[in-house]
Amino acid sequence: MNAAELSAWYPAPPSLSPRARGWLQNRGSLTQLIQQRCRGEFRVKPVFQSLATVCGDELALMNLRQNELALVREVYLYCGDTPVVFAHSVVARKDLRGAWRSLNGLGNRSLGTVLFTNPVVKRTPLRFRKLNSAHPLFRRACQNLQAKPLGLWARRSLFSLRGQSILVTEVFLPSILELSS
Numbered sequence: 001m002n003a004a005e006l007s008a009w010y011p012a013p014p015s016l017s018p019r020a021r022g023w024l025q026n027r028g029s030l031t032q033l034i035q036q037r038c039r040g041e042f043r044v045k046p047v048f049q050s051l052a053t054v055c056g057d058e059l060a061l062m063n064l065r066q067n068e069l070a071l072v073r074e075v076y077l078y079c080g081d082t083p084v085v086f087a088h089s090v091v092a093r094k095d096l097r098g099a100w101r102s103l104n105g106l107g108n109r110s111l112g113t114v115l116f117t118n119p120v121v122k123r124t125p126l127r128f129r130k131l132n133s134a135h136p137l138f139r140r141a142c143q144n145l146q147a148k149p150l151g152l153w154a155r156r157s158l159f160s161l162r163g164q165s166i167l168v169t170e171v172f173l174p175s176i177l178e179l180s181s
């Protein structure tokens with residue numbers, strides 16, 4: 001990815017429907033918002049949690065070198081049998097025994113329960129990007145989708161605790177717009 005692509009996360013999404021904007025720009029817990037709007041059962045389905053290299057557009061933000069390993073957690077958030085969000089979170093290896101050690105035993109509990117219940121955790125402003133098939137997160141987010149969309153809206157922000165950060169990226173799947181508003 002070139003420098004332009006690396007910086008292609010914008011402070012505000014351009015033209016969005018009011019319903020989509022309501023999801024992308026909500027600054028509370030996405031888990032809680034889905035639980036409020038999902039008539040079925042909410043669940044977190046972890047699909048990956050291991051040391052791995054990260055996306056090219058995450059290196060600078062996480063102060064990682066090209067092939068440096070970090071803890072990567074990826075989950076789908078489900079409403080009933082339908083995946084509505086694909087989430088990808090990154091913690092630098094050096095911080096895994098520090099502020100974010102609770103990730104190790106998180107399993108199918110929502111990361112939101114850790115991030116939004118600790119008043120000391122600080123969140124940087126959200127940034128947005130329309131992902132397409134050129135981005136690795138797009139391909140992983142679409143894995144379980146019958147119909148492959150041309151693009152998916154994503155947002156990301158850093159949560160920091162005692163000077164240690166977790167980068168949380170949430171890719172919104174088309175079916176999220178079917179949840180009640």
Ligand SMILES: C=C(O[C@@H]1C=C(C(=O)O)C=C[C@H]1O)C(=O)O
Nearest residue numbers: 029030031075087109110111112
């Ligand atoms: C940050 C939140 O946690 C959600 C759950 C995640 C997980 O369990 O890995 C990751 C990102 C979020 O979609 C939230 O609920 O707002």
